[in-house]
Structure formats: structure tokens, C-alpha cells
Amino acid sequence: MMSATTEIAPGYWRPPSRxxxxxxxxxxxxxxLVVFLVIPALTLLSYSVLVQSxxxxxxxxxxxxxxxxxxxxxxxxxxxxxxxxIAGCSTVFAILLAYPLAMTVAYGRPLLSRLTMVAxxxxxxxxxxxxxxGWQLLLGNGPAGVVNFVLSSVGLxxxxxxxxxxxxxxxxxxxVYLPLLVLPLAASLGRIPPNLIEAARMLGAPSxxxxxxxxxxxxxxxLLAGATVVFTLTAGSFITPQMLGGTDGMVLGxxxxxxxxxxxxxxxxxxxxxxxxxxxxxVHFITHRVMNARPTR
Amino acid sequence: MKTEYNGRFITAVTIVLLIFxxxxxxxxxxxxxxxxxxxxxxPTGFTLEWYAKVLATEKFRHSFMVSASLAAGAxxxxxxxxxxxxxxxxxxxxxxxxxxxxxxxxxxILPILITGLALFQFMAAQGMRSTGWNLLIGxxxxxxxxxxxxxxxxxxxIDHSLEEAASTLxxxxxxVFFKVTVPQIAxxxxxxxxxxxxxxxxxFPISLWLADARIEPLPIYLHHQMSTVFDPSIAAMSALxxxxxxxxxxxxxxxxxxxxxxxx
Numbered sequence: 379m380m381s382a383t384t385e386i387a388p389g390y391w392r393p394p395s396r397x398x399x400x401x402x403x404x405x406x407x408x409x410x411l412v413v414f415l416v417i418p419a420l421t422l423l424s425y426s427v428l429v430q431s432x433x434x435x436x437x438x439x440x441x442x443x444x445x446x447x448x449x450x451x452x453x454x455x456x457x458x459x460x461x462x463x464i465a466g467c468s469t470v471f472a473i474l475l476a477y478p479l480a481m482t483v484a485y486g487r488p489l490l491s492r493l494t495m496v497a498x499x500x501x502x503x504x505x506x507x508x509x510x511x512g513w514q515l516l517l518g519n520g521p522a523g524v525v526n527f528v529l530s531s532v533g534l535x536x537x538x539x540x541x542x543x544x545x546x547x548x549x550x551x552x553x554v555y556l557p558l559l560v561l562p563l564a565a566s567l568g569r570i571p572p573n574l575i576e577a578a579r580m581l582g583a584p585s586x587x588x589x590x591x592x593x594x595x596x597x598x599x600x601l602l603a604g605a606t607v608v609f610t611l612t613a614g615s616f617i618t619p620q621m622l623g624g625t626d627g628m629v630l631g632x633x634x635x636x637x638x639x640x641x642x643x644x645x646x647x648x649x650x651x652x653x654x655x656x657x658x659x660x661v662h663f664i665t666h667r668v669m670n671a672r673p674t675r
Numbered sequence: 676m677k678t679e680y681n682g683r684f685i686t687a688v689t690i691v692l693l694i695f696x697x698x699x700x701x702x703x704x705x706x707x708x709x710x711x712x713x714x715x716x717x718p719t720g721f722t723l724e725w726y727a728k729v730l731a732t733e734k735f736r737h738s739f740m741v742s743a744s745l746a747a748g749a750x751x752x753x754x755x756x757x758x759x760x761x762x763x764x765x766x767x768x769x770x771x772x773x774x775x776x777x778x779x780x781x782x783x784i785l786p787i788l789i790t791g792l793a794l795f796q797f798m799a800a801q802g803m804r805s806t807g808w809n810l811l812i813g814x815x816x817x818x819x820x821x822x823x824x825x826x827x828x829x830x831x832x833i834d835h836s837l838e839e840a841a842s843t844l845x846x847x848x849x850x851v852f853f854k855v856t857v858p859q860i861a862x863x864x865x866x867x868x869x870x871x872x873x874x875x876x877x878x879f880p881i882s883l884w885l886a887d888a889r890i891e892p893l894p895i896y897l898h899h900q901m902s903t904v905f906d907p908s909i910a911a912m913s914a915l916x917x918x919x920x921x922x923x924x925x926x927x928x929x930x931x932x933x934x935x936x937x938x939x
Contacts, residue, residue: 417797422789507879658786
């Protein structure tokens with residue numbers, strides 16, 4: 379987006395003196411990321427098409443063997459499926475839960491809105507490891523799991539047995555990443571002119587129609603941005619599935635850590651990393667296309 | 676007067692969701708005060724002995740200091756290199772401004788686990804063996820985009836005619852920056868700093884690869900303890916981390932305003 383004060387398109391030649399200052403200002407950050415992010419990441423990803431010798435050196439010839447090993451094995455395909463499945467479920471649940479919270483933040487009575495804002499932001503500044511530990515305690519399969527304890531103390535059977543499964547990862551991932559969806563969604567909702575909804579209601583639309591006809595379509599930018607973050611962060615996560623998923627909830631991140639720290643197989647690790655990056659980039663690319671295809675205002 | 680949305684239904688759902696949001700934190704705090712030897716629900720009484728035990732542990736205090744200084748260092752580094760970059764992009768005169776912006780925000784898109792692994796591999800290959808510096812670099816990479824975003828957002832809102840007026844009246848560029856620009860973007864920068872601090876303080880996937888037994892940030896130490904210790908001291912350590920986060924939220928609310936800080 380161009381600022382209003384710029385009359386000349388970016389990229390147009392300017393006298394060097396006007397470019398020198400901004401270039402010098404951007405240089406440290408750009409240089410830092412090129413050296414410590416771009417080069418290392420490209421190096422790592424390039425290992426995915428190289429071969430590791432028995433002595434541990436990585437080099438030519440070029441090969442797709444690592445990807446064949448990764449995608450050819452039913453176990454690894456299952457882990458890939460788990461990763462996408464858990465990220466997809468978490469995103470869907472997060473969307474369903476985010477609307478009421480974001481609507482309360484945007485339109486609720488001041489006290490409740492403020493309280494919701496605090497309850498949404500507070501978990502965001504607590505380490506994922508602490509939150510996953512909290513879910514371990516809550517979802518414990520035995521009678522000492524907090525949810526089961528509460529169920530049996532109100533006379534219900536302690537039926538919650540999802541710890542060490544995909545579903546525990548989904549529940550905790552929704553909790554961990556929900557704030558990152560609620561915040562952009564609330565910002566989007568706050569920008570919807572209230573008189574649009576009032577007009578719909580005055581013309582006789584029931585509240586559900588006003589929601590699906592006006593609120594939902596106008597909140598798509600925040601929804602898309604937030605849902606992308608939830609999906610990609612869940613698909614790239616390590617600690618939550620490691621602490622809550624067990625073998626049933628095994629995902630690419632956990633597999634990657636095992637391949638590096640116990641198998642020392644760099645080309646295979648690089649192939650897994652490439653797959654994870656590909657998933658993240660694909661989702662971001664799709665969102666970008668969808669957002670740009672929509673008229674913004 | 677009719678509210679513009681189905682108020683009572685949304686309120687009821689919100690209250691259930693608020694319980695969902697705070698439950699994992701409340702449970703951790705509840706178990707940190709139980710006198711029983713195992714971290715099991717329900718708490719059987721009240722004691723602060725686990726906090727005393729944790730605070731008396733040399734290794735815990737060391738890890739806490741590692742995390743706090745790492746977070747402060749990463750915040751300062753990303754502030755020092757991020758603010759000028761955000762200003763350069765905001766001026767929109769450099770060829771490839773969009774590309775630079777994409778690069779600077781890319782650590783948010785790349786899975787952090789991969790960023791950490793790539794860095795670990797790179798640093799090992801380059802013979803960079805100073806764990807402290809390696810961790811600082813890794814943490815600055817992930818705090819930089821948050822800093823960039825908040826500073827950019829503040830820059831978009833300020834009144835540029837004030838800067839123009841100051842330079843027309845003969846103020847040198849650095850004076851304009853510190854006397855006119857900085858006071859206007861200060862709340863945004865402060866929010867960015869507090870956020871960057873917590874991102875680093877809570878980080879697991881970067882430290883997972885770059886830490887060692889001597890320099891062990893708190894989340895890594897906590898993770899190690901979880902597989903060897905089963906008494907409520909784990910809950911007490913977690914509660915202390917929650918307390919750090921709560922302090923930052925209170926600071927954000929008091930100094931900047933939570934809504935403003937979060938762009939809502």
C-alpha cells in the first residue's frame with residue numbers, strides 16, 4: 379500500500395542521496411535475516427535432495443529418494459495425514475469459538491468486553507509448554523484428570539479419555555492459537571458499520587440472517603488472516619503434540635525432532651522440513667490469492 | 676432498545692469460552708499450592724512450600740535469569756535493527772520495498788521449529804559455538820517481525836506534517852527523529868517491546884535446538900523437569916511463568932491499553 383505523500387511509484391529512479399538513507403536504515407535488518415534465516419533455511423532445504431554418506435557428510439548426487447522414502451511409507455503418510463487433520467480440525471473449531479468471543483470484544487457491554495479481552499490475551503503471553511501442561515492435567519485419562527474429576531463430582535461417568543490422542547492435540551491447539559484468530563476477527567468486526575446490521579434488523583431480518591448476510595461476509599479479512607495463522611502454527615507445532623498426542627497424535631514436527639536428535643538422518647529431516655514449509659507456504663499463498671481476489675472496500 | 680446482535684446467547688457462550696480459556700492456567704495454579712507429593716487433582720490443602728523449593732533451586736534461578744536476559748537482549752536487538760527498517764519501508768522509496776517487507780515478516784510464516792533447526796545446522800557448520808550468542812540471534816529472528824509490525828502500524832498513524840514542519844524549520848534529521856517521530860510512536864514501540872519480550876521469554880522451538888546444559892532457558896528447563904519430577908514444584912514453576920505473563924498483560928493495559936496494543 380502506498381502512503382498518500384508518495385507521488386512517484388516505488389522503483390522509479392531517484393537521486394542516490396534520497397535512497398542512501400532508507401537503504402542504510404533497512405540494511406541491518408535485511409542483512410541479519412539474509413545471513414541467519416535465508417541462507418540457513420535454503421541450505422537445510424537443499425539437503426532434502428542430497429545424499430548423506432556413511433561418515434555423515436552431505437553431498438551430491440541430486441536425488442528425490444528422501445521424498446520417496448517419506449511419502450512412500452504408510453507410517454510417514456499417516457503422520458502427514460495427522461498433521462493436516464489436526465491443523466484442519468483445530469482451525470474449524472477455532473473459527474466456531476472465535477466468533478462469539480470476537481463479537482463480545484467488538485460489541486459487548488464494556489465490562490464483559492474488557493474481561494474477554496484480558497482472558498483472550500492472557501493465555502497468549504503464557505508459554506505453550508505451560509499451557510500444554512495445564513491440558514495434561516485437565517485431560518488426564520484417569521479419575522484424577524480434572525475434567526473427569528469434575529464430571530464424577532456432579533454424578534456423571536468420567537468418560538473423557540482423550541489424552542495421548544489426536545483429539546487432545548486438537549483441544550490444546552485450539553486453546554493455544556484461538557487468541558490469534560479472535561484478535562484480527564474482533565478488529566474486522568469493529569470496522570463493520572453498525573447501521574448496516576441495524577438496517578437489516580429494521581427491515582425484518584432475523585438476527586441469524588443479519589449475521590450470515592452481513593457480519594460474516596464483512597468479517598472475512600480478519601477470519602482469513604486468523605484462520606491461516608491457526609492452521610499454519612498448528613501444522614508446524616512440536617511441543618503440544620509431543621506432550622499430549624502420544625503415538626496416535628504424532629505429527630511432522632515431532633517426527634522431525636526424532637529424525638534429527640535420535641536418527642541423525644539429515645536428508646530425511648530436511649525432506650520433512652521441506653514438507654512442513656511447503657504446507658505453510660501453500661496455505662499462505664491460497665489465503666493471499668483469496669484476499670486479493672476480493673474487493674476490499 | 677434492541678441490541679444489534681443476539682446478546683444473551685452470545686454472552687452465555689462467551690462465559691463458557693472464558694472458562695475454557697482460563698481453565699488450563701487456573702488448574703496449574705491450583706496444583707501449585709497442594710501439599711500432596713504428587714501433582715494430582717484435587718488440591719488437598721494450602722501450602723507455599725513448592726514455591727519455596729523452586730525459588731531455592733539454583734538451576735531454576737539460573738534458567739530464569741537466562742530467559743530474562745535473553746528476552747531483554749532479543750528485544751533490544753530487534754528494536755535497534757527493526758525500527759529503522761520499519762521507517763525505511765514506511766517511506767516507500769526503496770526499490771523492492773514490498774520484497775523487503777516480506778523478508779522481514781517471513782519469520783512469522785516459516786514454522787519456527789524449522790527456523791531453529793536451520794540455524795542450528797548453520798551455526799554448527801560455521802563453528803559458532805557460543806550458545807549465548809546463538810540463542811540471542813535465534814530469538815531476535817522471531818521477535819523482529821512482531822517489532823516490525825507494531826512499529827509499522829504506529830508509523831502509519833502518525834502525523835507526518837509535524838516531521839516536515841520540524842525539518843523545514845531547520846531541525847537536523849536525527850533531532851526530528853528523536854524529538855518528533857519517537858514521541859508519537861512511543862506507545863507502539865513499547866507495546867512491541869513488551870510483546871517481543873514475551874515471545875522470547877516463552878519460546879520453546881528455537882531454544883530446543885540452540886540451548887545446551889549450561890545455558891538453558893526456562894521453558895527448556897521446565898520441559899526437562901517435567902519428565903523427571905512429578906511433584907507440584909512443576910506446577911509452581913509454571914505458575915511463576917504465568918505470573919510473568921500476567922505482569923506483562925497488566926503493563927500493556929496500563930501503559931498502552933490492551934485493545935490498542937492488540938490492534939483491536
